[in-house]
Amino acid sequence: MVDRLREWVPRLVLAPSFLLILVFVYGFILYSGYLSMTNSRMLPSNDWIGVANYVKLFKLKHWNTALINLGLFGFLYIAISSCLGLLLAILLDQKIRAEGVLRPIFLYPMALSFIVTGTAWKWFLDPGIGIEATMHAWGWESFQFNWIKDRSMAIYTVVIAAVWQSSGFVMAMFLAGLRGVDTEILKAAEMEGASKFRIYRKIVIPMMRPVFLSAFVVLAHLAIKAYDLVIALTGGGPGRATELPATFMYSYTFTRNQMGVGASSAIIMLVMIFSIIIPYLYSEMKSGDSK
Amino acid sequence: MNQSVSASSATHGNRMIRALIYASLILFAIYYLLPLYVMVINSFKPLEEIRGGGMMNLPQQWTIDSWLTAWSSAQIGVKPTGLKPFFINSILMVVPAVLLSTFLGALNGYVLTKWKFRGHGIVFGMLLLACFIPFQIVLIPMARILGILDLAGTTAGLVLVHTVYGLGFTTLFFRNYYDAFPTELVRSAQIDGASFFQIFRRILLPNSAPIFVVTIIWQFTNIWNDFLFGASFADFDSIPMTVALNNLVNSSTGVKEYNVHFAGSILAALPTLIVYIVSGRYFVRGLMAGSVKG
Amino acid sequence: MASLTIDNLHKSYGNVDVLKGIDIEIEDGGFLVLVGPSGCGKSTLLNTIAGLEDITDGDIRIGKQSVSGLAPSKRDIAMVFQSYALYPNMTVAENISFGMEVRGVAKAERNAAIERVADILQIGQLLDRKPAQLSGGQRQRVAMGRALVRDPQVFLFDEPLSNLDAKLRVDMRTEIKRLHQRMGTTIVYVTHDQIEALTLASKIAVLKDGLLQQFGTPAEIYDNPVNMFVADFMGSPSMNLLEATIVASDDGLAASLATGTTAPVLLPIDKQENISGYLGKSVILGIRPEALTDPSGADQASEQIIERECLIDVVEPAGSDTFAVLQLGGKQAIARLRANAKVQTGQTTSLAFDMAKVVFFDPDTTNRIL
Amino acid sequence: MASLTIDNLHKSYGNVDVLKGIDIEIEDGGFLVLVGPSGCGKSTLLNTIAGLEDITDGDIRIGKQSVSGLAPSKRDIAMVFQSYALYPNMTVAENISFGMEVRGVAKAERNAAIERVADILQIGQLLDRKPAQLSGGQRQRVAMGRALVRDPQVFLFDEPLSNLDAKLRVDMRTEIKRLHQRMGTTIVYVTHDQIEALTLASKIAVLKDGLLQQFGTPAEIYDNPVNMFVADFMGSPSMNLLEATIVASDDGLAASLATGTTAPVLLPIDKQENISGYLGKSVILGIRPEALTDPSGADQASEQIIERECLIDVVEPAGSDTFAVLQLGGKQAIARLRANAKVQTGQTTSLAFDMAKVVFFDPDTTNRIL
Amino acid sequence: ASNVEVLHWWTSGGEAAALKVLKENLEGQGVTWSDMPVAGGGGSSAMTALRARVTAGNPPTAVQMLGFDIKDWAGEGVLGNLNDVASAEGWDKVVPPALQFFSKHEGNWIASPVNVHSTNWVWINKSILDAAGGKAPTTWEELVSLLDAMKKTGVTPLAHGGQAWQDATIFDAVVLSLGDDFYKASMIDLDPAVLGGEKMVEAFNRMATLRSYVDDNFSGRDWNLASAMVINGEAGMQMMGDWAKGEFLRAGKKPGEDFVCIRFPGTQGAVTFNSDQFVMFDIKEGTDAQKKMASAVMDPAFQSVFNVVKGSVPARTDVPDTDFDDCGKKGMADLSDAAKNSRLFGSMAHGHSVPASIKNAIYDVVTAHFNGEYDAKTAAKELVNAVEAAQ
Ligand SMILES: Nc1ncnc2c1ncn2[C@@H]1O[C@H](COP(=O)(O)OP(=O)(O)OP(=O)(O)O)[C@@H](O)[C@H]1O
Ligand SMILES: Nc1ncnc2c1ncn2[C@@H]1O[C@H](COP(=O)(O)OP(=O)(O)OP(=O)(O)O)[C@@H](O)[C@H]1O
């Protein structure tokens, strides 16, 4: 009797979390799915209209822009953050004396929210008052950097700021990974005469595979939620050039009073996210179990 | 771990290369510091000087007025209270939410690694997927539920929201950490007759410091910086710091006091900044201990 | 103290059968050693006895009482783990008394118990240290202390010495032996170490792939292995298992062993009951290295010493002994000679075969013939 | 292949001196084994030879050439690590050929080399696997293959077998021995294992706290240890180091050893040159377990066998031998008897002391007397 | 004691100071004030918060709201009824009908208007104006030639912030400058023929012309930074609602001396407006407090004090203009004239001519065109599509 209970205790302990998630995540996803099939405008309604919202959604030019932007932004952001994080970690791992000072410098942006830093970045990137103007003032007249004002380049400024914010975190993850590499392996490679560059390229970096995967999870989750960033930096502009699904969803649901369309965009976005994340998680847990 | 690839670079390393490494590190440091630089120097300028342009220049006239204003007398709504009172609100919200979500995450990680049961993988997968849900879609149904629970507009409600949406990551962190935690210790304690909770409290918890650091930093940062939930679910007496900061910074048709905005921004970010700087070292260690899976 | 009975024990993880019907009975105060190759299920068996794993089928009894379904802490056992599993956040004293604390034993009583155990294991001066501040041997002692303090019916040891270096291992082995003699508690002990198994055990169980191969006293296992697996597994260096053909000779049957270069070695067989069926057939002849030695080092008590000239391939002087490798029965056979035996690589020398110690196996079934 | 000379080598980390002036010279094709307790500086010494650590003072020469200041890859050495240090992301073949790839060796040549090594080590069927898919022994082979393929002047091994289980260890040890005999390359080898050290080495260096204690052949080290540390450290079970008093007896000097219960044991000493100065004083008498045995098992070749009645405390049958523990000279002495020796706990039996193997130490300096 | 919780986005110094007057007024009547400001996005964050609160069943007592949002919320049936106070205080007579359109739902008063912002203003730096010829433009052609003249003096002629709502604010004025009827047919009645017609193409052409006087760095710029450009003499003029005046005053500039305020050329006599109103939610307790608040909002003294500070003009037409500055007086006069002549139009850009969904759809097209994505013809065509899709 007591031992039966013992068997159930773990499940009981997990149950609250599981129930919370079940309701507050999966329940809400279902609810959104339902909303996306209704004619909800300002507040949820029960007016069933089938897939009309989805049809409407895919006719909207912004939605396509948002999707393309997410692809572009997500890819660049994840790729650059990972590479930069790795590079910084490698540089910092060279027995750098000032590591204690540099590490928090690289790490601190993660501590700030974009409500906070958005304005600073906006100014900094603004050609009229930011870096370009400063360079001009310092005598470098031909310096030009006006991406934030350029419809085709603005999305890259979002990438720059986003990378700024999270690459330090990725750096910390890689640093931890590097410090965990068996030193005997490094010695072995050194004995074979491999240059440092080659040791990293051929041995250390391939060994960082699990870290790349973890970084991917963290970065992907940040990319998906990149809302504050865009709002603070470009407000989705110039024009709607930097619209992302998150801003799209928010504006349709809350400022344009087309909650149905907003919900359908959320569902599409979730489908996309899950179709990328679930295979990843699956493979991750597979390899984790076999260890 | 104490030996890096550069073990013998002192012998064979090349001064040029080291100079290059330092140079690039410093360049990157500048990239990371620039926005902070812009914020800090402009927060010390009088407003006229900012209007005059030259965002990157040092103040001609230093003043800390904007800091004082932002902290204690800036207009946040009708009352010129500054950010001060909202600081308390944020603390009241962040501390329990961080503790709760971390604690639940620790328990979940404990169960998912040391007390596996059929289907534990699926449960974990579901918890993990929850990390990726965009918060915009949960606002309305969450509001409804908070209303039903009679938690609408309360700090307790915010704590609940943040706890729920932090669970995915905290569980992930602790699972990875406890996965590497020697199972034999748990077995040994079982034989010693310790109960499920005794084992957790006496054996696991005292040895989880590194991962607690990581998790608490992560949760603290995310919750402290949240705006969306704060704006949507807070009442007049539970408005968190970020919403207040937003009120200070984002007024639509009023005069914009950038120096105050920047000072306020830095003030609002101070707790997280301090947490990062003070515990940065432990953070990397914690990530290592968590076998950097998460 | 109590006897331990394992009755047709089955254990599977999902659809992987790890233990496939184990029957073992060890008397009160016995010392059971479990050996077997890695992954054969030794730890699993130990864990089922401890109650850390459920069993799929069968029964485990401590004394007369079936313990299936009983929580580990209710089984009145203590366990020592390979990694020692000391709680890193507690001092040695706290480690030892944790179990008592959990059971709500009063402080004074706990202290008395700690003292008693510390006395036995001579770790009195370590009581305030944390495990990280201890050497390997000290940790091992503390782990034993934690088990001792419970004064249980059965001790379980899972490779308790394998993290120690060779020297310490020998010392601790003797200590465990002495402790067992003193306390008289029933012990189940898992090890990879041949010497540990043979010196400590009152009974040895040899497992392979979740099946019990042989269960018996160390002497039985060592001298009369039931099959080639057991013969090969127990003893280090292993028993030489050499291909031989049974031929008829002047004195009756003999085993003929091919050598690399010279004529086959012919060894007369004394006990002829069952082997006669193999006349003209191939068998496996098993002879332990110490039964194949230099004539002056051979057992004077044995009546069946046969000397033969053999060609030595490799000589490995090992301090206390010298090992010689020779080509015999198509295999590398190892002979254990005295340390100062005068043998050299590439030379032919006379070796003594102690035929009283020779065993035969059927090459097809791998089972013992005699 | 080349000789290796280590000349007054010093190494400190900050202000911690780890190596304090080591002098070792090993001839071309020699097999040097470094032994010593944990933390004595064995790995550090190996790393300085490899060039992975700078040296603080002194010199290292391979052949005639000083290698101080040379990069590891320029020293023409290969190293095998305890953890094997296989590159987890590369296949076995890639692991083996990585060094060549780095040096820009052509693909065809690389393949030929891989094949050659795979042949020697019989790992041909593993070439496409990743390290994670290999067993411990296979990994060890691959690690050796990676060293072999370089065909270096000197091989360095840092406890290459200590992650293997006992059986595999024995096999791999023989294999290394055979490889060495075949290739004839100079080897420096670190180990904790007594048997490994004694069987493999052409020379053994015993280190303690960064100081060289003794440097000599295995037989020198084993039979003639220069001090009690070496005597105690080498051999398993260790040499019995027993307190004795030198007394004058009818046949000249004798060592008197206290026993637990009966009268002291008196052992006549044959070689009397230096010991005479200790008349009436205490010395430490060292006798190896195999020199203290049952009379029928004693070395027939030795001329100084002395039989004495002793009380047996503990009997540990260990398959190939039986160990008996007895109270002697205030210590627990271990005697190694034949497996079938008829001794029992608590009984008195006659034991043979091989006085030719006995050594004496000064208790104050711990140095050898004779 | 009764209590009102007020959700609003008036958080900047001036706005909050103005609101404080109301708060103190209420406190004088024993009604405490719980402040719930949520700034950002011109009230959109506040509206999000409001939605969450209403969904939670915990609506604030009173909410600051704009234009069609009021009608939308009224449509949801969650608002209270202010008819008692309104009829007692005779709101019908003093509030212009164009405002009443938003303050009433199905004939019932549901909101009390606080102020009227007019959005078709142009703010000109006086010294640059003088340097460029000195005469304030009254027609489109004069405007263009003034801009040209300013360009010659080396300043940026038109200061502008490239955010959708700012683009749309100019667009409002441009459309209105092409005729009241055109504005009404396109921006209020959404007549597809007009939306896609010749005149609309002309309107977009004018937008393009204006765009050519804006510096390259306009996009994303906050409106007040644009104002600062005019204040500092870097730019000649800005087209912005009357709230911009606060920036000028704050910088110590005097109307008439340092800067001049004129109606967008071609829109003289007409006013596009937006009006902040306080909406009372239908909650069980506190109807009394709500009524007190509604009445306090409509108090002429409050309206005067508030609007002097805020830069807007009172929603009541019977408030004396004594406390207002030149621009304020002009604004008040314009408002009552426009109201009288039925030339008072809800501003599309500020959500007073069409519901939010359509407004944003129009934003999309206007912004896209202003950023050079469409030419004028395409823009007109897209406008028709966008409006249709959003309806
Ligand atoms: N939780 C588990 N799930 C599935 N299989 C398991 C589990 N635990 C152990 N096994 C499998 O059961 C078999 C026996 O494992 P066990 O640990 O008992 O071996 P062992 O004899 O103790 O080996 P070793 O000598 O290496 O300690 C192994 O093949 C192992 O892979
Ligand atoms: N990088 C280092 N900095 C400071 N001290 C070190 C460093 N590396 C080793 N030591 C110290 O040098 C001494 C010798 O270490 P070394 O690794 O050579 O010992 P070892 O003989 O190989 O021991 P083991 O048998 O445990 O491998 C130890 O006391 C160790 O603490």
Ligand SMILES: [Mg+2]
């Ligand atoms: Mg095991």
Ligand SMILES: [Mg+2]
């Ligand atoms: Mg070492």
